[in-house]
Amino acid sequence: MSQALAAGTDVAIASLGARAFEIPLDAPESDGTAEWDSTVMVVVEAHAGGETGLGYTYGSRACRVLVDELLAPAVVHRDAFAVSAAWDAMVAACRNAGAVGAASMAIAAVDLALWDLKARLLGLPLVTLLDPARDEVPVYGSGGFTSMTAAELERQLGGWVEMGIPRVKMKVGRDPAADPRRVGLARSAIGPGAELMADANGALSRKAALAFAEDVLVHAGAVWFEEPVPSDDLEGLRLLRDRGPAGIDVAAGEYGFAAVDFARLLESGAVDCLQADVTRCRGITGFLRVAALCDAHGVDLSAHCAPAAHVHPCCAAARLRHLEYFHDHVRAEALLLDGPGEPEDGLLRPDLTRPGAGYDLKHADAERYAIR
Numbered sequence: 197m198s199q200a201l202a203a204g205t206d207v208a209i210a211s212l213g214a215r216a217f218e219i220p221l222d223a224p225e226s227d228g229t230a231e232w233d234s235t236v237m238v239v240v241e242a243h244a245g246g247e248t249g250l251g252y253t254y255g256s257r258a259c260r261v262l263v264d265e266l267l268a269p270a271v272v273h274r275d276a277f278a279v280s281a282a283w284d285a286m287v288a289a290c291r292n293a294g295a296v297g298a299a300s301m302a303i304a305a306v307d308l309a310l311w312d313l314k315a316r317l318l319g320l321p322l323v324t325l326l327d328p329a330r331d332e333v334p335v336y337g338s339g340g341f342t343s344m345t346a347a348e349l350e351r352q353l354g355g356w357v358e359m360g361i362p363r364v365k366m367k368v369g370r371d372p373a374a375d376p377r378r379v380g381l382a383r384s385a386i387g388p389g390a391e392l393m394a395d396a397n398g399a400l401s402r403k404a405a406l407a408f409a410e411d412v413l414v415h416a417g418a419v420w421f422e423e424p425v426p427s428d429d430l431e432g433l434r435l436l437r438d439r440g441p442a443g444i445d446v447a448a449g450e451y452g453f454a455a456v457d458f459a460r461l462l463e464s465g466a467v468d469c470l471q472a473d474v475t476r477c478r479g480i481t482g483f484l485r486v487a488a489l490c491d492a493h494g495v496d497l498s499a500h501c502a503p504a505a506h507v508h509p510c511c512a513a514a515r516l517r518h519l520e521y522f523h524d525h526v527r528a529e530a531l532l533l534d535g536p537g538e539p540e541d542g543l544l545r546p547d548l549t550r551p552g553a554g555y556d557l558k559h560a561d562a563e564r565y566a567i568r
Contacts, residue, residue, distance in 0.1 A: 249313025307479025
């Protein structure tokens with residue numbers, strides 16, 4: 197617990213700033229609709245009462261500008277314990293700049309930092325502050341990029357199963373002619389006991405997605421088809437749910453930014469499992485509101501990417517199914533952060549020995565990746 201809090205004085209947010217880091221990948225990657233060769237992490241540090249809270253998002257370096265120009269003025273000097281009030285102020289500050297997209301991601305980074313700061317001021321692990329519903333979070337290994345050779349695909353997916361992760365996800369949709377063989381290789385690599393998941397990143401048409409599910413995924417015993425069509429095609433997603441094979445859940449939501457985005461997916465019956473990303477949906481404050489929507493609709497929630505940022509809030513989500521252990525982000529967090537844990541037996545657990553979210557920026561190591 198901070199000295200200021202112990203003394204009973206008010207604790208105001210003294211300062212807040214952002215930096216951007218670009219981490220080159222170990223190899224160029226692609227999915228059904230995009231190609232990339234680096235990961236950008238925008239990191240926010242919030243200071244109050246002698247403590248520093250850390251938050252981050254994965255996205256454009258423009259998030260750093262939004263933090264510095266719009267969000268910091270809205271947050272600094274506010275009560276460090278009134279995170280929801282700061283969240284409301286940030287959303288309002290972004291109104292004329294567009295409060296979704298990059299602005300929501302910038303808000304997410306600050307919100308994560310403020311929750312981390314609040315927990316550190318109280319001397320508590322963040323999960324304790326959030327009131328956990330569980331002690332551990334199931335994860336699935338995620339990668340299986342379309343840019344991989346057959347050997348690389350088998351090695352990565354099979355490696356997760358060897359680590360004890362009983363479910364893996366691969367990318368499909370870039371080359372439909374090659375995908376049946378790739379899916380078959382994936383099933384052989386992970387064995388019959390592991391769950392196989394597929395992600396088209398919205399690359400397919402409605403009819404192509406339905407045929408792929410029936411002709412390829414069923415025969416491989418897949419259990420998950422993520423964004424078979426673009427995530428804003430609610431009718432297409434609902435078609436896949438209604439007409440697709442039994443036993444294959446349709447998922448979407450990773451590109452949701454505001455509560456209304458998730459409400460539309462749920463109210464239209466578009467998904468069997470809703471996805472949300474704490475680094476996109478305006479942070480922990482936004483993520484827990486999405487979790488409440490899932491609970492109200494009786495639909496499971498799956499967390500998208502950024503495992504270090506998700507493990508604490510995932511423990512507080514009532515209907516959580518699992519968390520994506522995404523190759524790029526696992527690698528980036530290991531390089532830039534001190535503290536992210538590794539899954540054991542397919543489960544991630546919050547570190548209860550450390551206050552806050554359980555990680556700190558490796559300032560010296562991160563400097564080599566800083567965007568000037």
